[in-house]
Amino acid sequence: MRQRRRRPEPPSRPLGNVTGHFTKQGGAKKRYRTQAEARSAAQLAWTLSGVDLTSYRCGHCHMWHIGKGSRED
Numbered sequence: 179m180r181q182r183r184r185r186p187e188p189p190s191r192p193l194g195n196v197t198g199h200f201t202k203q204g205g206a207k208k209r210y211r212t213q214a215e216a217r218s219a220a221q222l223a224w225t226l227s228g229v230d231l232t233s234y235r236c237g238h239c240h241m242w243h244i245g246k247g248s249r250e251d
């Protein structure tokens with residue numbers, strides 16, 4: 179029998195919605211100081227590439243990021 183011990187372990191998850199602060203690659207996302215900035219960046223992304231992004235306040239750095247929806251997992 180084969181042993182399957184390779185389970186994909188999720189990266190360390192701090193408390194709260196900190197995942198929104200990082201990209202899927204593990205880097206920090208671009209931050210915006212105001213919601214207006216984040217929203218205009220989201221709108222620009224939509225204009226340029228048609229991706230629908232949402233702006234949200236980050237609980238980690240208390241600034242604004244943009245991302246796809248509320249869940250990015």
Ligand SMILES: [Zn+2]
Pocket residue numbers: 198199200209236237238239240241243
């Ligand atoms: Zn953040």
